[in-house]
Amino acid sequence: MDKLINSHRFDSFSFKPISHHRAVSHIHNPRAADDDTLLILAIDGDKLAGYIGILPDFIFYRNQKTKIGWLSTLFVHPDFRGKRIAQQLLAEACSQYEDKILITEFTPEAESMYVKSNRFEYVKPLEGYTYHYRANLTKILPQKKTFWEKYTSLLKGLDSTINLFTTPVLRLFTSKKKYKVTNKPDAESLDFIAKNQLNNSFHRNTDEISWIVNYPWILNSNLNDGKYLFSSFAKEFKYVFIKMYDEKDILSSLMMLTVRDQQAKLQYKFGDYDNKVCAEILHQFIIKNKINSLICYDETINFHLKKEPALYKKTRIRKYQMTKSLKVALGNDFRFEVFGGDGDCVFT
Numbered sequence: 001m002d003k004l005i006n007s008h009r010f011d012s013f014s015f016k017p018i019s020h021h022r023a024v025s026h027i028h029n030p031r032a033a034d035d036d037t038l039l040i041l042a043i044d045g046d047k048l049a050g051y052i053g054i055l056p057d058f059i060f061y062r063n064q065k066t067k068i069g070w071l072s073t074l075f076v077h078p079d080f081r082g083k084r085i086a087q088q089l090l091a092e093a094c095s096q097y098e099d100k101i102l103i104t105e106f107t108p109e110a111e112s113m114y115v116k117s118n119r120f121e122y123v124k125p126l127e128g129y130t131y132h133y134r135a136n137l138t139k140i141l142p143q144k145k146t147f148w149e150k151y152t153s154l155l156k157g158l159d160s161t162i163n164l165f166t167t168p169v170l171r172l173f174t175s176k177k178k179y180k181v182t183n184k185p186d187a188e189s190l191d192f193i194a195k196n197q198l199n200n201s202f203h204r205n206t207d208e209i210s211w212i213v214n215y216p217w218i219l220n221s222n223l224n225d226g227k228y229l230f231s232s233f234a235k236e237f238k239y240v241f242i243k244m245y246d247e248k249d250i251l252s253s254l255m256m257l258t259v260r261d262q263q264a265k266l267q268y269k270f271g272d273y274d275n276k277v278c279a280e281i282l283h284q285f286i287i288k289n290k291i292n293s294l295i296c297y298d299e300t301i302n303f304h305l306k307k308e309p310a311l312y313k314k315t316r317i318r319k320y321q322m323t324k325s326l327k328v329a330l331g332n333d334f335r336f337e338v339f340g341g342d343g344d345c346v347f348t
Helices: 008-012 020-027 085-096 108-117 137-144 146-172 187-195 206-214 275-288 299-305 324-330
Strands: 039-044 047-061 064-076 101-104 120-132 180-182 237-245 251-260 263-271 293-296 312-323
Touching: 039 085, 047 085, 047 324, 064 085, 064 324, 085 108, 108 120, 108 312, 120 299, 120 324, 137 146, 146 275, 187 206, 187 237, 187 251, 187 263, 237 275, 251 275, 263 275, 275 293, 275 299, 293 299, 312 324
Parallel strands: 064 101, 263 293
Antiparallel strands: 039 047, 047 064, 101 312, 120 293, 120 312, 180 237, 237 251, 251 263
């Protein structure tokens, strides 16, 4: 990967198969081995026709760990579509990982291809909510219909007017609990994570959390890398760690969020704190920092978060597919337990 991104050929491609900082992050993945395949290119003559990216990981079950790969990106240039290049890239990725592949956050077109390949089965999805706290018509409506693009000034005015009245009202119904916030895990946080490793299918630990924060896929910039067709820059992208303490002032729970252009996502929660209090503090943080919306897949936190005031709430489902070979290898009694940040979701 390092040789590729620093090569003349990489610079000569008409579009990039990966951003430089995303490639650097892949190289530092603590679960990636030196011989792991991270990126597969489809070349036609001297032209890049398409590519597929894989994020190496482990599934933990019954004190065993199984090497797997998350499909991270898949793209075929329009000039080369209809030649089954995507199917060939998928087949090669499965071959490189001994047919032990997981996928999530796929487009409807990609989902159809995965189903038709007869390689995959659906596994338990994540069910959650999007909570909207501030009007954001300026962004939402043009995404739905291009008609609204010419009315940007009007939509900005509507957003400002709505928020002028609703934000103070939401604050009235927000709790005033104590918590601390940091954008990078400090020594106290890392020690807490080490003692409260997530006990799901992926067992996130301090090495991985440090890697995620230190090697982001999204950089803060107004730039737009036109040659890379997936996300690489945002006006604002940051990690947020919300630290909660008990009555003896001892750290007892830690929530890890991403905030991107005023949309927050709860990625992980460490510790065994009262989920009602977690929901109240999360809501308090969102309102205080004027964040537009929050995505949360934590069932127990959502139970309480749904009771907090918001402009509106919307259910959402994140689907997952797993290769049939991986499902067989894990056994019939394997239970797929996943958090919101697992896979590459925590990076975007």
